[in-house]
Amino acid sequence: MNLQTFSKLCEMLESLGGLKPTRNMTIGEQVVIFLHILAHHVKNRVIQYNYGRSGESISRAFHKVLNAIMHLQGHLFRTPEPISANCTDSRWKWFKNCLGALDGTFIKVNVPSSDKPRYRTRKGDIATNVLGVCTPDMQFVYVLSGWEGSVADSRVLRDAISRTHALEVPHGCYYLVDAGYTNCEGFLAPFRGQRYHLNEWRHGYQPTSPQEFFNMKHAAARNVIERCFGLLKIRWGILRSPSYYPIKTHNRIIIACCLLHNLIRQVMQVDPMESELDAFDTVEGETNSINTVDPSDAWTNWRMELANQMFNQWNN
Known part of the structure; x- marks a missing residue:
């Protein structure tokens, strides 16, 4: 996805999905980590190395973004x-x-x-x-x-x-x-x-x-x-x-x-x-x-x- 689509996704996740930044991780970084795992099917330890985060932080961010995206079904599924x-x-x-x-x-x-x-x-x-x-x-x-x-x-x-x-x-x-x-x-x-x-x-x-x-x-x-x-x-x-x-x-x-x-x-x-x-x-x-x-x-x-x-x- 291009930058415009990424920005739109982050905006929707925050306003409609309830996604919040943490003390050490912005919404954008959480979404990037989530998309990286989905697109390339990599393990947690690979993401730890690439982003310099702990395995627990990676796992928590992944599930937070996943939960937020599930709240967008009424907005993204086509009528x-x-x-x-x-x-x-x-x-x-x-x-x-x-x-x-x-x-x-x-x-x-x-x-x-x-x-x-x-x-x-x-x-x-x-x-x-x-x-x-x-x-x-x-x-x-x-x-x-x-x-x-x-x-x-x-x-x-x-x-x-x-x-x-x-x-x-x-x-x-x-x-x-x-x-x-x-x-x-x-x-x-x-x-x-x-x-x-x-x-x-x-x-x-x-x-x-x-x-x-x-x-x-x-x-x-x-x-x-x-x-x-x-x-x-x-x-x-x-x-x-x-x-x-x-x-x-x-x-x-x-x-x-x-x-x-x-x-x-x-x-x-x-x-x-x-x-x-x-x-x-x-x-x-x-x-x-x-x-x-x-x-x-x-x-x-x-x-x-x-x-x-x-x-x-x-x-x-």
Whole structure:
């Protein structure tokens, strides 16, 4: 982040997050130490050497800044806006009232030996399953961290829309999801058994049916969440390998990284890390929001109608 963004972060942490300077450490130094650990994933003793502080002071500063950043969720998480009917973006103009895209990603963590079977993914990694929701401009709307790596994405989504601080999807709006999720009200999935992934369309192949055309456009738009996760892991080294912190702390670190990602994209005109992205391997009571993810015949029929409409418009 540039100096302007850093100054904005310090100001928000002080005024909104309650971060205070200490007798020997300014707010700026505390924030620099925190960002250094997140960006480079270094141990406490390395920071002690670089900044000339005791291990206790480093640890205290890290957790104070982390607590302050968690108070900024209401200010930094983006409020999504539906795609309008007059949208000109070639990726999103087909999906009127769409709010963005969502998916899950695995973040490697350290857990006690007794918990490792629950956190073991299909690839054998020990990780937490993180649900991320983002807008078309690659800013996070909602993040749910803490589920074990062995848990299916659909189960994490069910939890996200049913908990107290839930992911809200107003009726009539929806997010794009991949084929691992149920196609139902509020969550538009691609057609199964059809070409979908972007690399299948890069050799001049043209869609021959409404389902294929729908999947091609769906993949191009939903790719925004994949890029969002990729950019997040490029920016913060602590998300690329298991951290030295307990799992509860690491889950909060994941959310903090997403909030800082949003701040950078909100304040800086050009994200300095985005050029590296292509090379990276990658509520109680009644509400007006959707709170189930059950299959819906009406939603399935609407998807087919939308696919036919898109295909016919493209042919014309």
